[in-house]
Amino acid sequence: MKKHVRKKHLRRSFAGSKNWLAVGTLAATVMGAGRQAQAAVPSSASGAAAVPTAGLPVKRINIAAGALDAAIATYEQQTGVHVRINLPQGTVEGFQTKGVSGLFAEDEALQLLLAGTGLSFRMDGASTAVVELRANDSVDVSTSANSVSLSQFTEPxxxxxxxxxxxxxxxxxxxxxxxxxxxxxxxxxxxxxxxxxxxxxxxxxxxxxxxxxxxxxxxxxxxxxxxxxxxxxxxxxxxxxxxxxxxxxxxxxxxxxxxxKQPMLQEAISGSLQLGTNLMRRVTADINEPLTALGPGTAFRLNVAGTQSNVAERDITEVRRFGIAPSIAFGQNSPTRFLLSYLHESENSIPDYGLPYFLYKLPKVNRTNYYGFAEDNFLRTNPDIVTGRVEHDFSVPVTVRSTMRWANYPRDVRITEPQIASKAVFSAIGGEQMAACAPPACFPINYDPNLVRVTRNQIAAKSVEDMIWNQTSLVGRLKLAHVENNFVVMLEGGRERSSPLRTSYTVPTASLLNPNPYEPFDPSSISIRSNTHVSSTSYGLNLLDTLKLTQWLQISGGIRFDYFNADALTDAVGSTPATHVSRLDKQPTYRAAVVVKPRRNGSIYFDYGTSFNPSAESLSLSGNNAALPPELNSTTEIGTKWDFLHDRLNLSGSYFATEKQNARETDPNDTANTILVGTQLVRGVQVAAIGHMPRHFDIIAGYAFLNGRVEKSILNASPWSSLYVPGDPVYGQAPYFISPKGFPFANVPKNSGNLWVTHDLWWRFMGGFGGNYVSARRASSTTMVAAYDSATPVPVTDVPLTFKAIPGYWTFNAMLRRPISDHLDFQANIINLTNKFYIDQPHPNHLVPGEGINAQMGFNVKF
The missing domain is CATH 2.170.130.10 (TonB-dependent receptor, plug domain)
Known part of the structure; x- marks a missing residue:
């Protein structure tokens, strides 16, 4: 039972952040801030702050206001009741109590000591009280949620x-x-x-x-x-x-x-209304209700959200989403617990694939241009996910959890990808002689932009992905030869399927400078591109163990075996015959780590782990990759983590190196074939901070330096070397190839960072400010294009080449919030304060800009 209570607390130490208003009021009581918490103290009759045992003796209690840990020690002396604290070590030291004086039953006295702290207690027998988190409060005793809800991990x-x-x-x-x-x-x-x-x-x-x-x-x-x-x-x-x-x-x-979110044992209702300058309308509701009539520990929770919004500075684009998530739990705070949940999210939006490249750069066009069809582009998804879970705590410190899930992901899309036809493309997997570029076959970069036409590539697919999965784990804490072993044994497996039907359309082009999004969708041809059915059966068995050798040294390790069997059938389309391929992978992976704790609140660690990427990883098995073994990856990491201010501020940093061997590349002798010859390496440094302190002083910040390079390639010859391809017709010589060795990864900024800070202001206002920085990125790590401004044919070796790349950027956001009453507050946010025009989502063929400046205002309510 003790094991269950501790795990449940650790989970709630972060999960409690669901009630953010309570977090704000509780923060004032922590670290001796000297301010009284504003959360209402439930009466003894309500039992909201405790689960009292009737008939406890009345005693004279005299405990002064002050530190809660000292007050609890005095309480134990005056009552003879032992108090067990189910919170991370050192947490209670940060709480303050108003004290208690007079004649009280033992449970009433302890309830008053905990008033306003967000903590509760329950009696475990006649002489032991267990202090833990109140089920409906957000006491994030460890700012960064010093635990995770995943059963794969046993440590904070x-x-x-x-x-x-x-x-x-x-x-x-x-x-x-x-x-x-x-x-x-x-x-x-x-x-x-x-x-x-x-x-x-x-x-x-x-x-x-x-x-x-x-x-x-x-x-x-x-x-x-x-x-x-x-x-x-x-x-x-x-x-x-x-x-x-x-x-x-x-x-x-x-x-x-x-x-x-999970059902709780206390009644709670919250919700929000947001209205935005981008015509946003969003409503959310979170309703939690105990159902004691169905048995002790039973509760029901319902979350609902509806959103409709445009995208600032992006004409036509519209987002329409709806979500509902009911869940019911049985037997909470008991050895056997059940949970049944359902998640449905539906979207019916007008999608945005942004702006086209003009050779290697973004053309000078209006950032609001939309190159699709307003009435005929759509993105419709309707995922349904049903999850059932049962947990049981044995008398020995062992918990068994089994989760069963069924999920269904229908998708129906037709999206326009804008492209500008150009001849000046040079690929790292194949060379091409520069030739004359004349419209409408292609457009040289110096062509009059008023005359340039944009190809509207139609991406159309209708598919259903589904899965049925079971995950069963056994989590235990045992002592062997005076060494604590925290272990996890897990077996999981099931079936995943994907059946995409892809269609091709030929539609009229659009003007580069003045596209007409209301032009009727009138394709001149329609055809089926492919109809594929992929199914996989897989299972995995793993063992993870952490050995606490001393108070300052622990080692951990793990091993897993995966069985992944995929089967793909592609229907015959036109002259293309049907195909049937399959692939079976049996792959072990490993992990080993050492953690040194020079102090209770800090750790230094060294970690080594492996992973693998099978060919059918995303259920996209085909003839050109079915014979390939998995890509193999390994990472070495050294880092440190520290908790300060009674776990209210968490700092971390790490250095790592990840190497991918057998990286997939396109065969230069047959571009329809894929081979495993590459090696990729990323080295980096990351630092992060998260804090939740008095006076609504919240901070979340981070920085990452990533240096990713191709270390080995089939084209490892020096730049501008040639690779002979028999029968090449260009000038009677082989085409030229550029080695991708040393090329950086696509969509990986070398420097990136984030910052968000909030604090109390005047007149009960709370303000927040922050932003993001992303340095320059390349859209592709293999394809280069010619920085070439002429239609005159020239040898490819005379043409300067460059990558498609996007510049770095800063964006800034701000927030202002003020309580109107105990149950209602007003909040306003401004997104992209400087109205920065930047590329948020790069792709080798198109660029999606970030949203322009917009303001969101609304109300948050909580009972």
Whole structure:
């Protein structure tokens, strides 16, 4: 039972941030700020702050106001009741109490001592009281949520030998973010990218490597292609570095875990209304209700959100989303617990693939230009996710958890990708002689922009991805030969399927300077590009163990075996015959780490881990990659983490190096073929800080330096060397190739950082300010284009080449909030204060600008 209570507390130490108003009032009581908490103190009859045991003797209690830890010690002396603290070590030292004096029952006296702290207690027998978090308060005793909800981890974050970034819900609410994508702007080392042709939705890189398939929901893969709303988040956790030992395939740069809100044992209602200058209308509601009539520990929670918004400085684009997430829990605070939850998110938006490249750079066009079809471009997604979970605590400190999930991800899209036809393209996988470039076949860069036409490439797909998955884990804490072993044994597996139908359309071109988005969608031809059915069966078995050898030294390690069997059938289309390919991978992964704790509040660690990327990682198996073994990755990391101000301020830093071997490259002798010959390396440094301190002094900040390079390639010859291809017709000689060795990764800024700070102002206002910096990025690590301003044919060796690249930028945001009453406050946010025009999501073929300046105003309510 003790094990369960401790784990539940650690989970709530972060999950509590769901009630951000309580966080603000509680912060005033911490660190001896001398201010009284504003949270109402429930009466004894309500039982909101305690679970009293009737009939306890009445005693004269006389405990002065002051530090809570000293007051609890005095309480134990005067009552004879032993108080067990289920909070991280040193946490109670930061709390203050108003004291208690008079004749009271033992439970009433303890309830008064805890009044206004956000803590509660329960009686464990007649002579022991257990102090822990009040279920509906957000006492984030460790600012950065010194634990994660994932059963893969047994230690607090300060002792996990890995870079872990947590964005709590109170930060999301202060910044008025509505999506996972915007939430992740608070994490250094992550870059946002535009959607690929066949995979719309959240697309990102972590530490230089794609993480589109490394997004998890409560520890289970959430592989659907959709844009995730933040309405049901308690937090978003980013574990950087390879994590195949914990999560299976992928995770080269790390994983993103979305932690959903859970039912609580206390009644709570909250909601918000946001109105914006970009015509935003957003309503959210969060209703939690205990259902004691259905049994002790039963509660129901419902989260709902609806959003409709334009995008500032991007004409036509519109976002329409709706989400609902009911959940019910049974047996909370008991050895056996059940949870059933459902998540539905629907989107029916007019998508934006931004602006075209003109050879290697962005053309000088109006930032509001929309090159698609306002009436016929759409993005429709309707994910449904049902999750059931059961947990049981045994009398020995062992907990078993089993989670079953069914998920269905329908998607129907037709998006216009703007492109400008040009001949001056030079690829690292193949050379091309510069030839005369005449419209309308292509346009030289010095051509009159009033006459340039933009190709409207139609990306159209209709698909359904689905999965059924089970994850069962056993978590234990045992002592063997006086050494504490915290271990996890996990078995998970299931089936994943994807069935995309892709269609091609030929439509009229658009003017570069003055596109008409209201032009009727009238394709001159329609054809089926492909119809594919991919199914995979997989399972993974892992063992993770942490050995606490002394108070200052612990070692940990893990091993996992993955079985991943994928099968792909492509229907015959036109003259293209049907194909059937399959691939089976059996792959072990490993992890080992050492943690040294020179002080209780700090740690220094060394970590080594491996991961792998199979060919069918994203269920996109085809003939050109089915025979390839997985890419293999390894990371070495050294770092340190420190908690200050009674765990109210957390600082961390790390140096790491990640190497990918057997990296996939296109065969220069057959561009339809893929081979494994490359080696890629990323070295970097990351630092981060998160704090939640008195006077609403909140801070979340980070910086990442990433140096990613191609170390080895099939084209490792020196630049401008030639590679002979038999039968080449160009000038009777072989085409020229450029070695990608030394090329930087695509969509990886060398420097990036984030900052968000809030603090109390005058007249009960609270202000917030922050921003993001992203240095220059390349849109592709393999393709170069000619910096060439003439239509005159020249040998390719005489043409200067450059990468498609986008410049760096700063953006700034601000917030102002003021309580109107105990249950209502007003909040205003200004996004992109300077109205900076910048490219937010790069792609090798198009560029999506960030949103222009806009203001959001609204009200937050809580009962």
């Amino acid at each position: 974050l300060s002792d996990i030998p890995q870079t872990v970034n947590v964005v709590p819900q109170f930060v999301m609410q202060e910044q008025a973010v509505t999506t996972m994508r915007d939430t992740l702007r608070n994490v250094p080392g992550i870059s946002i990218a535009a959607g690929e042709g066949g995979a719309q939705g959240d697309n990102l890189t972590i530490r230089g490597f794609s993480a589109r398939n490394d997004i998890f929901l409560d520890g289970i893969r959430d592989f659907g292609s959709y844009y995730r709303d933040s309405f049901n988040y308690d937090a978003v956790e980013v574990l950087q570095g390879p994590a195949s030992v914990e999560f299976g395939r992928g995770s080269t740069g790390g994983v993103v875990n979305q932690e959903q």
